Each structure stands twice: as C-alpha cells, then as structure tokens.
Amino acid sequence: MLNPISLAFKKAKNESRPALLTYTVAGDSSKKQSLEILKAISNHADILEVGVPHNTPVADGGQIQTSSYRAIKNGIKMNDIFKIVSDFKKSKNSKPVIFMGYYNMIYQYGENNFLKKCKQSGVNGLIVVDLPWPENKNFSKKCKKNLINFIQLLSPTTSNKRLKSITKDSHDMIYYISMLSTTGGKLKVSPKRILANYNKIKKISPKKNCVIGFGITEKTISNFKNTDGLVVGSQICKEITRSLSNRQNPVINVSKMVSKLKKKIS
Amino acid sequence: MKLKKRIPVIDQGDRLGFWGGKFGGNFVPETLKKPIEDLEMQFNKLKNDKNFIKERDKYFKNWIGTPTRFIKLNNLTKHVGGAQIWSKVVSDANGGAHKIYNATVHCLLAKRKGKKVIIGDTGAGYAGKMLSMAAKKFGLKCKIFMGAKDIKRQQPNVKAMKKNGADVIPVYSGSQTLVDAVSECMRYWVANCDTTAMCVGSTVGPAIFVRICGWSTSQISRELKVQLINEFGEIPKKLKLYNCVGGGSSSFGFWNEFMDYNKKQVEFIGVEAGGPSKSKRHAAPLTYGSKIGILHGAAQYVNQNSDGQIEETESISAGLDYPGISPLHCFLKDTKRARYTAASDEEALKAYQIVTKYENLRPSLEPSHAFSVAIKEAKKLSKDTIVIINSCGDAYKDRGILEKRLGKKYVKSN
Structure with missing residues (x-):
C-alpha cells in the first residue's frame, strides 16, 4: 500500500499536474486560526507542510521569520502543534502533513518521543532543515521504521557524488532547493537552470517524488508544470501578515491564494 | 569523555566534528555543506603548511603586533594581599582585542580562495571592527551583522567599522543582540556562499569555524608560554589562568598551549556573564547548568526553554551576551580540565573600578568579569601562586555604559 504522501503525488500525476505543497507556520497567528487555515487550504493543496516555529532559524527569510515569531509570541508549544495536526486530521478534507523545522525542537x-507523537497525531513526513546527510542517517532510519517519511534536501551546491548518496538514502520524497537563498528569496536563477538540475536528480532517482521549493510564487509557479511537486511558503506567510495588518481574514485570503496557485498548474 | 594529550584540542573532534562525541558537529542547511567542506579542506591543508604559517606570523608580528605585554599588577597585588596578580594585555593587539587573530586568519583564507567579500557577526563590536580592519588590509569587501540593541550600546566600535569601509547591517529580529546577528549572518551566507566568505566571530558555529578560531587565538598562549619562561625560568608550579567566557575564543586561545599540564599546576578558570544580580536572566550556560541543545550549527550547553526555543540573555557586556558557548568549552567542562563560574554585572563594574584605581590598565567589561573572580580568589591564595588575567579588550568601547553606571570620572578620554 502506498503511504499517504506518495498517494497524493500519484493522484496529482493522474491529473497531469504537479502536486501543490503549501507551507504555513503552526500557531500563526493563533492556534485556532492556523488550524482553520490548514482546513481551508486543504481544499486545494495536495500536501501540507506545517512549519514548527523556532526562534533562531538559520535558513528562513523575513516572511517566515515574521510568521514564526508571531506564533511563538502567541505562546505556541510543541504539544499544541501536535494537537493542531491531530485536529486537522479529523477534518473531512484532511491531507498528508509534513513537519518542517529545526532539529533542536x-x-x-x-527523537523517539517525537516520532511517537508524530504517529499518534498523524504527521506523515519530516523536513529537518539543519540535519543534513550524513548526520541524519540514524534519525531517518528511525523515521522509516515508524512509517514517517524523512525528506532529504538537495541544493544547487550539492555535489554529484553527494546527490547519489543522498537520494540512495532518501525515502519516497526529495526536496530540491531551487537556488542559493533563504526561504522567500526572489527567484534569481532561470527556471531553465532549475529544471536542468531537477532533471538531473530525476535521472539519478526516477522513482522518487522530487519537489522544488524556494522562490515559488504566483508569478513563477507556472514555469514548473512538468515536475512532481511545488512548494509555496513565504508568499502564503506574507499573505497572512498582509491580511492581519489590513484587518482582513487571513483564512479567506490565503485560501483564495492557494486556489489560484492550483489553477496555475492545473 | 577524555581529553587526549599531545593532540591539539581543535583536532580532537570525531569524523562528524563532535568533541567528546556530543559537542559541536555541523547542524547546517544542505546548501552550506559544500562551502563548509571546502573550507575544511583548505584549512586542514594550510594549518600544516610552512609558507602559510610564515605568512600568518608575518601579519601577526608586523601588523597585529606580537607579542602583547605580560605585566605584573604590583599595586593590585599589594591591595588584594594574596597571590601575585599578573595580566596578559591582549588589548595591546592592533584594534584593541583578541578578535584580530581570527579575523586576520579568515581574511588570509578568503583571499587565497579568491573570494571578494567577507561577512561576519559581532556582539560587542570587536569581532566586527577587527574583521573590517583585516578586510580593508587584504582588499576584501566587508559586511558586518550586528544586533540593533548592540549597535546602540557599542557606538565607538560601530563608528570604527564604518570608518574601515564596512557595511554595518542592523539586525532587528529576536532580542536584537549577538545571537540574532549570528543567525542573520548565517542566513546571508546561505544565500551568497558562492561568492562570499564567512567569518564566525568566536569559537562557535559549525565545527570548522570553531577550529579556525581556536587555532587563531592560540597565539595568545603561545606568547604567554615564552613570556612565563623568560620571567620565571619555567612554567610556575602554581599557575591560574582567568578569562571571561562568552563564545569562548579568547579563553580558549589563552589556555590552549597549557592544555597538557596537570590542572593542579595550571588551572583554567572561565568566568561567564551572570547578568544583573537582580535578574534571572544570564549568559552563563555552563555555570547555571543549561541543557545541551543545537544553536548556530553546533551542539552545546545553551539557555533554552523546555521546547527548545533559545532564551534571551542579559548582560552588561555585549561581548558575553550569548545564550550558548563554544563546544570546546563544553568539552573542557565535562572533561573537568577547566572550571567555570560567573560574575554579575555589578561585580564586573566593581572589578573595573578596582583595577582602574590601582593600575594603569583599562579592561573592557568582558575581562572585568574575569578580574572580579580573580581578585576574589587571589585573596585566599599563597604568595607563590601566579594568577594571570587575560585583559582581552579595552574599555574604550564601553565608555557610554561606564559613564552611565559609574559617572564621568571613570571615563578617560582617548
């Protein structure tokens, strides 16, 4: 049987489009609202990345930092985040959930407690930004045993030799960082070059689902229609910030944005 | 966990960069793996390269000005009435602090790699000031990340950085101090590592930065060893080396050459920043038993809450105001080679008053923490004990704080 993440990719492939992955920060701007946002966007997105906010993030740009600090300021704790996921998983339109965060949390x-809680609450995968290969070997094995996808990251600086070793140790899904940037950077590399790297990864590892993230927005997303999946994060976080400062409802605005994103790749 | 003899401590980490199997490492985003590996390869080769060492020593001697003085504090010794109190006046170094050694080595490495830009973090502003000086010397463009709160409280160093042509980039996130400056600097490197070299300002960060910094500041103890033998004919039988510890670069450099001595002969005492005496906040993770966590790419004892969020620190001294501590010091603590304690803001200020009253020496607020503990302990020690405090920074940068806390008479004009 396919795991829920692979199933989501398969479903998108059947509709001849990339899977749409969204990233929102748990607890942004409150526990309740972040749950509502998840419920609303899961009508359009295929896989939901849930950011676990951390206060010394070494790879996040301004938009996600703002969301994270907002969530932490509002008192979000690790156990609240698990609760948000388990509540979301009870909703009728639930989708696979991937945690994205930093290793200290x-x-x-x-590690063992964390994975146990992930399983109980319904987390399907993990992206740990600052636990690269080979440092992540043991932990990713533990994840596999618990049927949780450990998602390896690849970047333009990853050497070919590393690329081969990492993809070999990866589970069903891999994440390609499109360019040298923190999250939320402007796409500074041509889509052609990004796709060339993407195709190189697919050639080495054709069976794994490879998503592209960083710099993917309403403006750029349609350049990458022929891929397994695309991640949009900072633009959504920015929309939440914008909505809050305009006293609008972020749930409605974000939902609209994700619906538009979906249309652009359908 | 054991400290090995005859192997430099910076080289005692395992294959993945962990000291004692658990401190340090490389908790970094995938993007930084390659530049870090490149830097490791370059450094491992050059640290044993005679020509490179010659080049380093040339700049250390002619530009930084080695050796810095080793002096007896006669009046202070008399006033305290116990052990002999001496100081290694590292603030003699060009720029006024030990940060110049690491900055110079990083610029030499960057230059050899053909990088055009070097970036760095700073708390007290010394690491930034020195990096801007070295960058100017070696023709590199320089960007310094500094917490907005620190920019306000360390103006003299900010002015110096700008005068040297560096961009000073204020960091407004989090507590707006060193911890946020380091994060922002690492983020900038993630986005620009193809063209830009990074210098981490202390013995913190991913393992290679810990090693390069420790290797660079070890100049201090190399000099001291020679000076001790010149003065006493041998390494004294009872020697105590006091140093403030924030990230831990000056203390590590002050101790490194004496690592293999029995601690009964050469004792290391690290003094962390205890913060205001009335506040619960501090910057002393070793003294107050903080748990191991990951900060800026390395596992270390770090102030954090139960969830793993890094906690805000508080200290009068911007240079020590950091929630974590070098993996090297975690290792020296757990192997019991060094002893760690803390001094409060008030104690550091008092020590500054005492030192400046009796001696023609003006330690900045950072080493004033070390003076505080040294003065207290020297009182109870025998006359044949040699107490040495590393005066690793000059108080010029602290004039604003000193004037506010102690009044005008404690601020001499420069």
Whole structure:
C-alpha cells in the first residue's frame, strides 16, 4: 500500500499536474486560526507542510521569520502543534502533513518521543532543515521504521557524488532547493537552470517524488508544470501578515491564494 | 569523555566534528555543506603548511603586533594581599582585542580562495571592527551583522567599522543582540556562499569555524608560554589562568598551549556573564547548568526553554551576551580540565573600578568579569601562586555604559 504522501503525488500525476505543497507556520497567528487555515487550504493543496516555529532559524527569510515569531509570541508549544495536526486530521478534507523545522525542537522532545507523537497525531513526513546527510542517517532510519517519511534536501551546491548518496538514502520524497537563498528569496536563477538540475536528480532517482521549493510564487509557479511537486511558503506567510495588518481574514485570503496557485498548474 | 594529550584540542573532534562525541558537529542547511567542506579542506591543508604559517606570523608580528605585554599588577597585588596578580594585555593587539587573530586568519583564507567579500557577526563590536580592519588590509569587501540593541550600546566600535569601509547591517529580529546577528549572518551566507566568505566571530558555529578560531587565538598562549619562561625560568608550579567566557575564543586561545599540564599546576578558570544580580536572566550556560541543545550549527550547553526555543540573555557586556558557548568549552567542562563560574554585572563594574584605581590598565567589561573572580580568589591564595588575567579588550568601547553606571570620572578620554 502506498503511504499517504506518495498517494497524493500519484493522484496529482493522474491529473497531469504537479502536486501543490503549501507551507504555513503552526500557531500563526493563533492556534485556532492556523488550524482553520490548514482546513481551508486543504481544499486545494495536495500536501501540507506545517512549519514548527523556532526562534533562531538559520535558513528562513523575513516572511517566515515574521510568521514564526508571531506564533511563538502567541505562546505556541510543541504539544499544541501536535494537537493542531491531530485536529486537522479529523477534518473531512484532511491531507498528508509534513513537519518542517529545526532539529533542536526534536532533540529536546527526544527523537523517539517525537516520532511517537508524530504517529499518534498523524504527521506523515519530516523536513529537518539543519540535519543534513550524513548526520541524519540514524534519525531517518528511525523515521522509516515508524512509517514517517524523512525528506532529504538537495541544493544547487550539492555535489554529484553527494546527490547519489543522498537520494540512495532518501525515502519516497526529495526536496530540491531551487537556488542559493533563504526561504522567500526572489527567484534569481532561470527556471531553465532549475529544471536542468531537477532533471538531473530525476535521472539519478526516477522513482522518487522530487519537489522544488524556494522562490515559488504566483508569478513563477507556472514555469514548473512538468515536475512532481511545488512548494509555496513565504508568499502564503506574507499573505497572512498582509491580511492581519489590513484587518482582513487571513483564512479567506490565503485560501483564495492557494486556489489560484492550483489553477496555475492545473 | 577524555581529553587526549599531545593532540591539539581543535583536532580532537570525531569524523562528524563532535568533541567528546556530543559537542559541536555541523547542524547546517544542505546548501552550506559544500562551502563548509571546502573550507575544511583548505584549512586542514594550510594549518600544516610552512609558507602559510610564515605568512600568518608575518601579519601577526608586523601588523597585529606580537607579542602583547605580560605585566605584573604590583599595586593590585599589594591591595588584594594574596597571590601575585599578573595580566596578559591582549588589548595591546592592533584594534584593541583578541578578535584580530581570527579575523586576520579568515581574511588570509578568503583571499587565497579568491573570494571578494567577507561577512561576519559581532556582539560587542570587536569581532566586527577587527574583521573590517583585516578586510580593508587584504582588499576584501566587508559586511558586518550586528544586533540593533548592540549597535546602540557599542557606538565607538560601530563608528570604527564604518570608518574601515564596512557595511554595518542592523539586525532587528529576536532580542536584537549577538545571537540574532549570528543567525542573520548565517542566513546571508546561505544565500551568497558562492561568492562570499564567512567569518564566525568566536569559537562557535559549525565545527570548522570553531577550529579556525581556536587555532587563531592560540597565539595568545603561545606568547604567554615564552613570556612565563623568560620571567620565571619555567612554567610556575602554581599557575591560574582567568578569562571571561562568552563564545569562548579568547579563553580558549589563552589556555590552549597549557592544555597538557596537570590542572593542579595550571588551572583554567572561565568566568561567564551572570547578568544583573537582580535578574534571572544570564549568559552563563555552563555555570547555571543549561541543557545541551543545537544553536548556530553546533551542539552545546545553551539557555533554552523546555521546547527548545533559545532564551534571551542579559548582560552588561555585549561581548558575553550569548545564550550558548563554544563546544570546546563544553568539552573542557565535562572533561573537568577547566572550571567555570560567573560574575554579575555589578561585580564586573566593581572589578573595573578596582583595577582602574590601582593600575594603569583599562579592561573592557568582558575581562572585568574575569578580574572580579580573580581578585576574589587571589585573596585566599599563597604568595607563590601566579594568577594571570587575560585583559582581552579595552574599555574604550564601553565608555557610554561606564559613564552611565559609574559617572564621568571613570571615563578617560582617548
């Protein structure tokens, strides 16, 4: 049986489009609202990345930092985040959930405890920004045992030799970072070059689902229609910030944005 | 966990860069793996390269000005009435602090790699000032990341950086101090690592930065060893080396050459920043038993909450105001080679008053923490004990704070 993440990719492929992955920060701007946002966007997105906010993020740009600080300021705790996921998983339109965050949060919770909680609440995959290969070998094995996808990251600086080793150790999904940038950077590389790297990865590892993230927005997304999946994060976080400062409802605005994104790749 | 003899501590990490199997490492985004590996390869080769060492020593001697003085503080010794109190006046170095050694080495490495830009973080502003000086010297463009709060409280160094042609980039996130400056600097490197070299301002960050910095500041103890033998004919039988510890670069450099001595002969005492005496906040993770966590790419003892969010620190001294601590010091603590304690803001200020009253020496607020503990302990020690405090920074940068806290008479004009 396919795991829920692979199933989501398969479904998108059947509709001849890339899977749409969204990223929102748990607890942004409140526990309740971030759950509502998840419920609303899952009508359009295929896989939901849930950011676990951390206060010393070394790879996030301004938009996601703003969302993270907002969530932390509002008192979000690790257990609240698990609760948000389990509540979301009870909703009728639930989709696969991937946590994205920094290793210290897992380390303090205890790897085994963390994975147990992931399983209980329905987390399907993990992206740990600052736990690269080969440092992640043991933990990714533990994830596999618990039927949780550990998602390896690849970047333009990843050497070919590393690329081969990492994809070999990866599970069903891989994440390609489109350019040298923190999250939310402007796309500074041509889509052609990004796709060339993407195709190189697919050639080495044709069976794995490879998504592209960083710099993907309403403006750029349609350049990447022939891929397995695309991640939009900072633009959504920015929309939440914008909505809040205009006293509009972020749930409605974000939902509209994700619906538009979906149309652009359908 | 054991400290090995005859192997430099910076080279005692395992294959993945962990000291004692658990401190340090490389918790970095995938994008930084390649530039870090490149830097590791370059450094591992050059640190044993005679020509490179010659080049380093040339700049250390002619430009930084080595050796810095080793002096006896006669009046202070008399006033305290116990052990002999000496100081290694590292603030003699060009620029006024030990940060110049690491900055110079990073610029030499960057230059050899053909990089055009070098970036760095700074707390007290010394790391930034020195990097801007070295960058200017070697013809590199320079960007310095500095917390907005630190920019306000360390103006003299900010002015110096700008005078040297560096861009000073204020960081407004989080507590707006060193911890946020380091994060922002690393983020900038993630986005620009193809053209830009990064210098981490202390023995913190991914393992290679810990090693390069420790290797660079070890100049301090190399000099001291020679000076001790010149003065006493041997390494004294009872020697105590006091140093403030924030990230831990000056203390590590002050101790490194004495690592293999029995600690009964050469004792290391690290003094962390205890913060205001009335506040619960501090910057002393070793003294107050903080748990191991990951900060800026390395596993270390770090102030954090139960979830793993890094906690805000508080200290009068911007240079020590950091929630974590070098993996090297975690290793020296757990192997019991060094002893760690803390001094409060008030104690550091008092020590500054005492030192400046009796001696023609003006330690900045950072080493004033070390002076505070050294003065207290020297009182109870025998006359044949040699106490040495590393005066690793000059108080010129602190004039605003000193004037506010102690009044005008404590601020001499420069």
